[in-house]
Each structure stands twice: as C-alpha cells, then as structure tokens.
Amino acid sequence: MAKILAIESSCDETAVAITDDGKLLANVVATQIAVHEKFGGVMPEIASRLHLENITVCLQQALDESKIRLEDLDAIAVTRGPGLIGCLHVGLQAAKTLAMVYDKPLIPVHHLAGHIYANEYIGTLKFPLLCVVVSGGNTELVYMKGHMDFEIIGQTKDDAVGECFDKVARVLGLPYPGGLPIDQHAKLGKHTYNLPHPNAGDGKYDFSYSGLKTAVINLANSLKMKGEAINVDDMARSFQDVAIGMVVDNAMKAAKDYHVVQIVLAGGVSANSYLREQMKRRVEGTGIDLVVPPLWCTTDNAAMIAKVAEHLYERKYFAPLSLGVDPNWKIDEQLTLLK
Amino acid sequence: MLWLGIDTSDKNLFVCLYRDNECLALTCYEAWQRQSEYLVEDVEKVFASAKVKKTDLQAVIAAKGPGSYTGVRIGLTVAKTLSFALKLPLFLVSSLEILQQYPKPSICLSNARSKRSYFGVYEGGKVLVEDCIKTNDEVRAYIAEHPEYVLCGDIAYLGYDSSAYLPAENFYRCLDDAHRCNEPLSASPVYLKDDYGTTNMKTIVRKSIPSDISRILEIEEACFVPPYDEKTLLYELTGNPFSHVYSALVDGEVVGYIDFMITFNSATINRIAVKEEFRRKGVGNLLLGQVIKDCEAEKDEEVEYLTLEVRASNEKAIRFYKKHKFQDVTVKKGYYDDGEDAIYMTRCLIHG
Numbered sequence: 001m002a003k004i005l006a007i008e009s010s011c012d013e014t015a016v017a018i019t020d021d022g023k024l025l026a027n028v029v030a031t032q033i034a035v036h037e038k039f040g041g042v043m044p045e046i047a048s049r050l051h052l053e054n055i056t057v058c059l060q061q062a063l064d065e066s067k068i069r070l071e072d073l074d075a076i077a078v079t080r081g082p083g084l085i086g087c088l089h090v091g092l093q094a095a096k097t098l099a100m101v102y103d104k105p106l107i108p109v110h111h112l113a114g115h116i117y118a119n120e121y122i123g124t125l126k127f128p129l130l131c132v133v134v135s136g137g138n139t140e141l142v143y144m145k146g147h148m149d150f151e152i153i154g155q156t157k158d159d160a161v162g163e164c165f166d167k168v169a170r171v172l173g174l175p176y177p178g179g180l181p182i183d184q185h186a187k188l189g190k191h192t193y194n195l196p197h198p199n200a201g202d203g204k205y206d207f208s209y210s211g212l213k214t215a216v217i218n219l220a221n222s223l224k225m226k227g228e229a230i231n232v233d234d235m236a237r238s239f240q241d242v243a244i245g246m247v248v249d250n251a252m253k254a255a256k257d258y259h260v261v262q263i264v265l266a267g268g269v270s271a272n273s274y275l276r277e278q279m280k281r282r283v284e285g286t287g288i289d290l291v292v293p294p295l296w297c298t299t300d301n302a303a304m305i306a307k308v309a310e311h312l313y314e315r316k317y318f319a320p321l322s323l324g325v326d327p328n329w330k331i332d333e334q335l336t337l338l339k
Numbered sequence: 340m341l342w343l344g345i346d347t348s349d350k351n352l353f354v355c356l357y358r359d360n361e362c363l364a365l366t367c368y369e370a371w372q373r374q375s376e377y378l379v380e381d382v383e384k385v386f387a388s389a390k391v392k393k394t395d396l397q398a399v400i401a402a403k404g405p406g407s408y409t410g411v412r413i414g415l416t417v418a419k420t421l422s423f424a425l426k427l428p429l430f431l432v433s434s435l436e437i438l439q440q441y442p443k444p445s446i447c448l449s450n451a452r453s454k455r456s457y458f459g460v461y462e463g464g465k466v467l468v469e470d471c472i473k474t475n476d477e478v479r480a481y482i483a484e485h486p487e488y489v490l491c492g493d494i495a496y497l498g499y500d501s502s503a504y505l506p507a508e509n510f511y512r513c514l515d516d517a518h519r520c521n522e523p524l525s526a527s528p529v530y531l532k533d534d535y536g537t538t539n540m541k542t543i544v545r546k547s548i549p550s551d552i553s554r555i556l557e558i559e560e561a562c563f564v565p566p567y568d569e570k571t572l573l574y575e576l577t578g579n580p581f582s583h584v585y586s587a588l589v590d591g592e593v594v595g596y597i598d599f600m601i602t603f604n605s606a607t608i609n610r611i612a613v614k615e616e617f618r619r620k621g622v623g624n625l626l627l628g629q630v631i632k633d634c635e636a637e638k639d640e641e642v643e644y645l646t647l648e649v650r651a652s653n654e655k656a657i658r659f660y661k662k663h664k665f666q667d668v669t670v671k672k673g674y675y676d677d678g679e680d681a682i683y684m685t686r687c688l689i690h691g
Contacts, residue, residue, distance in 0.1 A: 045408065048408075048409075048412060049412075049527065049528075049530070052412050052415060052416055052419075052527055052528070053525055053527045055416065055419070055420070056419050056420060056422075056423040056523070056524045056525075057524050057525060059420070059423060060423065060524060070424055086408075086409055086412070089375050089409065089412065089413055089416070090412060090416050092375065093375065093378070093379065093413055093416035093417050093420065094416055094417075094419075094420045096379035096417075097379055097382075097416070097417045097420035097421055097424065098420060098424055099379075100379050100380075100382060100383050100393075101393050101394075101421065101424045101425060102424070158638065159638070170580055171580040172580070173577075173578060173580060210638050210639065213638075213639065214638075214639035214640070217639060218639075220580065221581075221602065221603070320380070321379045321380040321383055322376050322377065322380045323376070324375055324376040325375065
C-alpha cells in the first residue's frame with residue numbers, strides 16, 4: 001500500500017484527498033453549489049474558473065490536515081474523465097505538476113469507478129458483483145468479475161434517472177435538484193396515479209426514462225385542463241415507485257442472471273431512501289450481499305478517487321506526463337487506456 | 340536567481356528556464372488545444388536539458404491573460420501548483436505586456452475572436468493604455484493615429500505582419516515587486532470583462548432568475564399595456580411548470596427577456612421585449628433563437644409550430660416576426676382589453 005494524493009475536479013466540486021495505506025487522512029471538498037444555484041445548473045466556464053481559484057487552497061488544506069509532505073507521497077491520482085472538459089483540465093494540470101516536481105507516478109482514474117470504489121470505505125467488494133450506478137448523468141448496470149474489471153451490461157436509452165427526477169420535480173413545482181424533494185413528498189403520498197412502465201427495447205437490462213417523464217407531464221397537463229389539482233405527494237410517490245422500480249427490477253434480474261454475490265449502489269441517486277429500502281427488501285433471502293454507500297460518498301469527492309488509485313498503484317498503472325483529459329471516457333476503458 | 344517562465348495564453352506553448360538573464364533552456368511552438376497534454380512534459384524537458392534540479396528553482400513567472408480562457412488557465416494552474424509545491428514566489432504578467440518591444444512604445448495585441456482584439460499599450464516600464472477589448476475597427480483607427488508606435492503580437496488576423504514573439508526578456512524585466520503575486524494560493528487569471536461597445540456588444544441569454552424581476556418589470560412597463568405585475572411574473576418564473584423565461588444580459592444588465600410556453604406539439608410566445616436602447620442589435624434574434632433551441636430539445640413530443648398574438652398596430656413587431664418566418668393566419672377581433680385586434684401568427688418548425 002501507499003501514500004496517495006488524489007484530485008477530483010470533474011464538475012462542481014474541487015476536491016483533494018490523501019490516504020495512507022487505505023486510511024483516509026484528509027478529504028477536502030470545496031463545493032461551488034451555492035454559486036451555481038443562482039443559475040439553476042452548473043455553468044461550465046464559471047466552474048472552471050472556480051476550480052483554478054480553489055485548487056492550491058484545497059491542496060494546502062489537505063497537506064495541513066494529513067500532516068503529510070508532498071515529498072513523502074507515493075503517487076498522485078486524478079480524475080481524467082468523464083466530466084466537464086474545462087474543469088477536468090485544472091485538476092489534471094495540478095496533478096501532473098505535482099507528479100513532475102517530485103517524480104511521483106501519475107494515476108488516471110475514471111470518475112464512476114471512484115463512485116463504485118467509494119464503497120470500500122465501508123465494506124469489502126466481493127466478486128462477481130453488480131454495481132448500480134445511478135446519478136444525474138448516468139444510469140448503468142456495471143458487472144465486475146474482479147477488481148478494476150468493468151463491463152456495462154445495461155444502460156439508459158435516453159434520459160438518466162436523476163435527470164428525470166429533476167424534470168418531474170419541475171413539473172410538480174419542486175426545487176432543483178429534484179431528488180430529495182421528490183423522495184420527501186413520496187413518503188407522504190400514495191401510489192394513486194397510473195403511470196406506464198416504459199419499455200427500453202432490445203437491451204435486456206436497459207433503461208428508458210423519457211417515456212415516464214412524458215407520461216407525468218401529460219397527466220399533469222390534462223389534470224390542469226380539467227381544472228383538477230395535482231396531488232404532489234401522490235404524484236411523487238407514483239412516479240418514484242415506477243422510476244426506482246425499474247432500477248430495482250433490472251438490477252435484480254441482472255444479479256440473478258450473472259450469479260453475483262454482491263450488489264453495490266453508487267452515484268447521486270443512491271441517496272434515494274426508497275431505492276435503498278427496496279434493494280434491501282429484494283435481496284433478503286437471496287444470499288446476495290448489498291452495499292449501500294454512506295451519504296458523503298454519493299456526492300463528488302477525491303477520497304473515492306484515491307480508493308481506485310490504491311488498486312491501480314499495486315498494478316503500477318502509471319500514466320506519462322503527456323496524459324490528457326477525456327470528457328467522454330468510458331468506464332470499461334479504465335484499464336485499457338495505457339495499453 | 341533561477342526562474343521558470345510559462346505562457347500558454349494564445350496558441351503558443353512557451354516555457355523557458357533562466358538564470359537571471361541567461362537562458363538555460365527554452366521551448367516554444369504552436370500547440371493550439373494541445374497545451375493541456377504537453378505543457379507539464381515540456382517543463383520537465385526544460386529542466387532535463389538544462390541539467391538543473393527542479394528543487395533548485397527560485398521563482399515562477401507566468402502570463403495571466405487576457406487570452407484564451409482555457410489556455411491561460413492551463414498555464415496558470417501549472418505555475419500556481421509549482422509555486423505551491425516548491426514554496427516559490429509567483430510572478431504574474433499581462434499576456435499583452437510580454438509582447439512589447441521594450442523600450443519602444445508598443446501596441447500589444449492578440450485575437451479575442453468575434454472581430455475583436457485584446458489591446459494594451461506599453462512603453463518602457465509604463466502602461467500607456469490598460470489592457471482592454473476593442474473592436475478590430477477601433478484597433479485599426481488607434482494604429483492609424485499612432486504611426487510611430489510598434490505593433491506587437493501575432494497580428495496576421497488583422498492583416499499586419501506579426502512581430503517576433505520573445506516573451507523571455509519581458510518576463511525577466513517583470514520579476515519585480517509590482518508583478519509579484521501576494522496571494523499565490525488564490526491567484527487567478529485576468530479574463531478581462533468584455534468592454535461592450537455599442538457596435539459589438541456581447542449578449543448572454545440565460546434562464547431568468549428571481550433577481551431579474553425588477554429589471555423585467557421596468558421593461559414590461561415600457562413595452563406592454565397592461566404590463567405583467569410582479570405576482571404574475573414570479574409565477575411565470577417559478578410557478579408555471581410549462582413556461583420558459585429567459586433574460587438577455589449585456590454587461591450583467593437585463594436588457595430583454597422572453598416568456599414562452601411549450602405544450603404538446605406547439606409553443607406559444609407570451610412575451611418578448613427588448614429595452615429601447617438595445618433594439619436592432621440582435622438581442623431579439625437571440626431570444627427567439629432560444630425558443631427554437633428549447634423546442635428542438637424537447638424529447639417528449641416533436642414541437643411542430645410556434646404561435647403568438649401581436650397588436651395589429653405594432654408594425655415593428657410584425658416586421659420582426661415576418662423576418663423570422665412567421666405568417667399571419669387570422670385576426671382575432673377585439674382580443675386586447677382595450678378592444679384592439681390581435682394578429683395571430685404562426686411559424687412551422689418542421690419541414691424546414
């Protein structure tokens with residue numbers, strides 16, 4: 001094992017973490033959410049500017065907290081993608097500079113691999129496993145035969161599930177981002193609205209959310225025309241049942257077919273209480289182990305990047321200083337990048 | 340003193356390693372959009388070829404802009420991180436200042452795109468004109484008025500011969516207290532807020548936010564009878580799930596806005612208005628363009644046509660809509676509260 005410094009800057013959090021033999025010594029996150037809230041979403045140019053303003057401040061703070069000197073590190077890890085290109089650049093340049101100055105190995109990490117491996121802070125990954133990656137930008141089922149071996153076996157054909165939550169929240173007049181408010185209203189409601197279970201087509205474990213979103217919008221429209229009020233609690237509940245139900249159904253189907261011993265949740269939507277509850281209920285009696293990430297791991301941080309880097313360090317998976325970012329990097333290319 | 344200089348603010352990638360005014364190693368080439376890959380590797384190479392230990396470095400100096408936003412950020416991230424990692428003083432210099440032909444009076448220029456230039460005038464150690472953005476026509480006029488000044492920079496885009504690009508000497512001159520960065524941890528570039536002239540103003544269209552309301556209401560008062568009241572506007576902004584409201588901003592000020600609704604296969608423009616003094620400058624086009632963009636982005640159902648009502652007497656508006664391919668379909672008699680007729684216009688979005 002090793003002393004690793006990791007940098008994450010793929011979206012709207014500037015983050016630096018330091019681990020020593022897997023132990024988290026510093027986990028600094030400078031969030032930009034308050035700035036972007038004003039605009040109702042992340043503004044890439046502004047996010048890039050803030051990363052540059054924050055980056056060395058975060059590095060300094062992480063060194064202070066961990067009491068580790070840069071010279072003593074064994075490797076520098078960085079999120080190479082996917083993410084916003086201008087934002088990724090800042091983290092990459094900082095990581096490359098540190099690696100160059102102190103002749104340390106540079107480890108490129110996939111952002112979603114980070115979300116998956118964040119679960120190692122609370123448990124041990126057991127293979128074969130199925131990872132349910134659900135966030136504002138991703139809805140994927142990732143099958144893993146062993147460490148760092150990622151195979152996408154199911155994904156969304158259109159919208160990501162988190163995106164769908166945001167749109168529906170807007171129709172119901174709830175704030176952005178929509179995940180938490182829908183979750184809260186759903187707890188108060190009943191499943192009274194009839195919403196279709198969209199068919200994702202050919203892929204056995206694929207998802208589709210645009211149809212469900214349309215159904216909610218059309219239903220809201222027609223109620224409005226008839227002058228009937230929408231029961232927000234009931235609509236949130238009806239929607240969430242279907243949206244999360246699709247994740248749970250596909251995950252359980254894939255878990256059975258692939259004979260996995262463990263299911264791991266990852267990404268922002270894994271904070272959803274109904275998803276957590278349903279998955280717990282459905283794995284009961286199946287012998288499948290369920291790992292639910294702590295809430296701090298469902299948002300972006302660099303601790304999760306360091307976790308992936310520990311595994312890559314053992315494999316001596318080191319990139320040259322000419323490494324570039326890749327805003328569309330695919331997770332199954334995590335290990336093939338340097339081949 | 341052993342110092343490293345970095346400039347990536349335009350298409351060049353420039354790195355130099357000097358001991359005082361003696362060059363130990365230098366690399367300089369065009370690397371447009373590849374600076375992110377090559378810069379750190381080049382810094383390493385410069386140390387290797389000079390056979391100098393990185394830990395012996397005593398100062399870092401970098402160009403801080405104005406220039407390409409991404410380019411400047413890449414150079415500055417590396418400079419900041421170097422200064423942080425080795426606890427070195429960080430010096431920041433204007434990307435235009437390092438173009439000057441010291442000590443001659445120098446007009447320093449770089450391409451700001453959209454027919455504009457980053458512009459600064461330097462003479463000896465002095466700043467004659469602070470860095471700013473000018474339209475290329477204004478730049479040409481300034482040059483014509485100052486024939487004795489030297490033109491500096493990569494200025495083929497203006498039709499002039501480019502001058503030699505030699506930032507190292509200027510870097511060396513700028514290793515002084517005036518250019519030293521007091522807070523290297525929070526150092527950030529000079530993006531140069533656009534100096535929006537009247538001929539070439541830069542307009543931003545973005546979703547309206549509640550703090551825009553007071554400005555929008557002012558425009559409402561000036562443009563519509565009866566105007567929206569605050570409650571109606573707030574509902575359009577935050578309450579009505581089908582409405583899309585966007586503001587057009589020039590230099591941070593709301594100068595126009597649009598309110599439209601997308602329902603099923605059609606979109607209806609409820610309001611579009613631009614402040615009097617900002618009309619005929621393309622703001623309306625941008626706002627209307629936003630409607631089309633949102634309609635095309637609608638995944639649930641294809642949006643087939645746009646509709647609107649306009650006062651029969653509002654000839655300017657009708658001309659504007661006709662220019663944008665709207666056709667009058669019918670007259671709605673006595674549509675407005677004061678009895679005036681409305682022209683009902685539509686524009687088809689499919690089949691071209």
